[in-house]
Amino acid sequence: MTDATLPPTSRRGNVRIAAILAAVAVFMVGMAFAAVPLYDLFCRVTGYNGTTQVADSNPKGTIARQMTVAFDSNVDSALAWRVQPSRPVTDSIGAVTTVVYTATNLSDHPITGSAIFNVVPETAGIYFNKIECFCFTEQTLAAGETVEMPVTFFVDPDLAENRDLDTVRQITLSYTFYASSEGT
Missing domain, CATH: 1.20.5 (Single alpha-helices involved in coiled-coils or other helix-helix interfaces)
Structure with missing residues (x-):
């Protein structure tokens, strides 16, 4: 039919x-x-998968519990940069802190790159607040240029109310740097 x-x-x-x-x-x-x-x-x-929060400031203040925040950087092989993370910092939870990553273009021509981030342990991501960050912003470095890239952050005092995080004494903020899709 x-x-x-x-x-x-x-x-x-x-x-x-x-x-x-x-x-x-x-x-x-x-x-x-x-x-x-x-x-x-x-x-x-x-805060799933270590995703951090964005804030303008910390209105909650600090608490007595200390937290160490370590910093890590990884650079994709397609990006001729060297990135030096900050040294770890230990401070009261809630303290607003600024650290600096230093990036150097190792090539003889300008290169554009950007970074993505994550926080470990992943369950702490919801409590990690960035006030200023270079992440997701394309940066072009001239041949041999070195730049400082600040990150201003705080750990939300509400972390202390999450009993699953009672034993957490260190959070690691890790950035992975990639060459821009635009190339060099």
């Missing part, structure tokens, strides 16, 4: 099924485009 020989109710059924399948396809394409921003939002809200 061809579509022309089908009874009108069967043709309407076929059109309805085709419309539903087209709507499902459009929905799936839309979800594919929305997945990255929705996942990013989820990570920022929950």
Whole structure:
């Protein structure tokens, strides 16, 4: 039977099924485009996967518990930079601290790069607040140029209320530097 020989109710059924399948396809394409921003939002809200929070200041003050924050840097082999992280700092939870990463372009031409970050342990990410950060900002370094890249942060005093983090004495902020998609 061809579509022309089908009874009108069967043709309407076929059109309805085709419309539903087209709507499902459009929905799936839309979800594919929305997945990255929705996942990013989820990570920022929950601190999942070591995602940090963004703040303007620390209105909660400090608490007596001390926390060491260590710093790490990794550079992708496609980026001819050397990045030196700050030394670890130990301070009261809630203290606003600024540290500096130092990046040097090891090549004889300008190179643009950027960094992504994570926090370990991942469960502490929701309590790690960055006030100033160079992350996700493309930076171009001239041949042989060295720059200081500050990070201002604090650990939210609410961390002390999370009993799962009672034994945590150190948080590591790690940056991975990549060559920009624009190249050099």
